Amino acid sequence: MIPEFQRDGNLPKGLYKATFTEVKETSGSSSARRKLLIVNLENIIELAKSTGKLERVIVWGSFVSNTEFPRDIDLLLIMSDDFEIDANPPNVKRLFDYAQSRIVFNADIFWTKSSIDEEAIDLWLETYQITRDYKLRGIVEVMIHDKE
Amino acid sequence: MIRNDEQLMKAKEAVRNLELILEKARKVHSPSEYRAMSEPILIELQQRENDIIRYLSLTETEVAAL
Numbered sequence A: 001m002i003p004e005f006q007r008d009g010n011l012p013k014g015l016y017k018a019t020f021t022e023v024k025e026t027s028g029s030s031s032a033r034r035k036l037l038i039v040n041l042e043n044i045i046e047l048a049k050s051t052g053k054l055e056r057v058i059v060w061g062s063f064v065s066n067t068e069f070p071r072d073i074d075l076l077l078i079m080s081d082d083f084e085i086d087a088n089p090p091n092v093k094r095l096f097d098y099a100q101s102r103i104v105f106n107a108d109i110f111w112t113k114s115s116i117d118e119e120a121i122d123l124w125l126e127t128y129q130i131t132r133d134y135k136l137r138g139i140v141e142v143m144i145h146d147k148e
Numbered sequence B: 001m002i003r004n005d006e007q008l009m010k011a012k013e014a015v016r017n018l019e020l021i022l023e024k025a026r027k028v029h030s031p032s033e034y035r036a037m038s039e040p041i042l043i044e045l046q047q048r049e050n051d052i053i054r055y056l057s058l059t060e061t062e063v064a065a066l
Helices: A020-027 A032-050 A090-096 A098-105 A118-127 B005-028 B031-056 B060-064
Strands: A014-018 A054-060 A073-079 A107-113 A138-142
Touching: A014 A020, A020 A032, A020 A138, A032 A054, A032 A073, A032 A090, A032 A098, A032 A107, A073 A118, A090 A098, A090 A107, A090 B031, A098 A107, A098 B031, A107 A118, A107 B031, A118 B005, B005 B031
Parallel strands: A014 A138, A073 A107
Antiparallel strands: A054 A073, A054 A138
């Protein structure tokens, strides 16, 4: 469940699990910009799921703050160990190309295989709970199997 | 932008974490996958390092005025 935003506009520090529907309600409907970005996020998740190798999706940054005009979506896709980019069609491959995904989806898509190990993923999630102005903030894990 | 020594420590911690993630990632991704997946992390790393350099280039007086 996603908590209330703090006074600085960010979520309180922590990793919050939420369904796509919850994310859409809290972050994808209050402005035209957000409506556009939530469609992009949905497309990203659907394409990543089409690989059959998607394990986790974690979103952070301005999209999961209360700003009306988030710049983009920052997210991490954790893929299973047997995921291979080249086994996928071009429209899926571009998810894993940083420059292309910025252009096509207005998203900074980070990705890794789960074999990087849990400790590294925990470090990753800890690091992105620190904003660029060095405040603490919360991040959201989208429950990919609960999407309605 | 780093404004004080506490934020400097957070920036250093973030840099170290990102370096560790890259070291581990290189071991489990193929060369072409590593090049792709490391790109946004390297950009983040560079930005955090630039923040540190910028902060450390200031004098005590300049830091106090931030």
